Amino acid sequence: MARRNVNVLSGDVEEARGQILDAAQSTFLRFGVAKTTMDDVAKAAGVSRPTIYRYFRDRDTLIAELIRMRARKLFVQGTEYVLQREHFRDQILDGLIFLVDHGRKDPLIRLIVSPEHMDLAAAVAGTAQLASELTLEMWGPILDRARKRGELRPGIDNKKACEWLGLVKLILVGRLDFDDPTDPAHRAMLADYVLPAFLP
Numbered sequence: 001m002a003r004r005n006v007n008v009l010s011g012d013v014e015e016a017r018g019q020i021l022d023a024a025q026s027t028f029l030r031f032g033v034a035k036t037t038m039d040d041v042a043k044a045a046g047v048s049r050p051t052i053y054r055y056f057r058d059r060d061t062l063i064a065e066l067i068r069m070r071a072r073k074l075f076v077q078g079t080e081y082v083l084q085r086e087h088f089r090d091q092i093l094d095g096l097i098f099l100v101d102h103g104r105k106d107p108l109i110r111l112i113v114s115p116e117h118m119d120l121a122a123a124v125a126g127t128a129q130l131a132s133e134l135t136l137e138m139w140g141p142i143l144d145r146a147r148k149r150g151e152l153r154p155g156i157d158n159k160k161a162c163e164w165l166g167l168v169k170l171i172l173v174g175r176l177d178f179d180d181p182t183d184p185a186h187r188a189m190l191a192d193y194v195l196p197a198f199l200p
Contacts, residue, residue, distance in 0.1 A: 008046040017055050020045050021066055028108060033063065063108075068130055070108050074099070075138040088146035092198060093190050095142075096165070100172040101181040135169075136162040146198075153200045161198070168194055 009016040023045035028036050038059055042049040056062040082095040103109045139162050146152040168190075180186075 009051070013055070017065075020047075020052060020055055020062075021069055024062055024066055025070070025108070028063075028066065033108065038062075064130060067108055068134070070106060071130070071134050072137075074102055074106065074109060075134055077102070079138055079142070082142060088142075088149070088151035089191075089195055089199065091142055091146070092195060093187055095139075096168060096172070096190055096194070097181050097186060100169055103169065104173050104179075131166050131170075132159075132163055135166045139165055150200065153198055156198065164197065 009019055020041070024036075024041045027040045027044045031040060038049050038052055041062070042052050045052065052062070056065065078095060078099050081098050082091045085091045085094055136159060140158045143152060143156065143158050143161060147156070172186075
């Protein structure tokens, strides 16, 4: 079967990048990240491999951008979920459980949060920095609101607090026994050992 013409991509650069990311996403989910080649992505996008490289420098750049896209979508959902809670203590506890549960289930987000993919994550430049940036993007405004309401311990630095939250998520995603988000023991553990770092 002949490859489709390059013109299947939009003339708008950002839109074309989005089309390639959509093709990459379906390909990675079908074959797994480790087994997917740039030829597979090009075939799914209906373009040549050199065309893919015009928009993404290399495979790692493509993966990192795809992780960013999916993680940002998760964090938008997480923010909506968290803001349904009135008090900061519930936002932290329920938010962490939500993100761990959903991050564990997403095969691409797992690349930046799961110990089983550490070798691949290390190869994808900037994934640790990406995780920190996205965590700050979600939790920074929530911490600011909690600070204004007097629900946050004085002296908390948003960036450092988000690095800590990122580490907590990393640990929890890697725990095989943390597989039931409704287990009250998980919430109790976070309340005893994570929450005190934030509350006045």
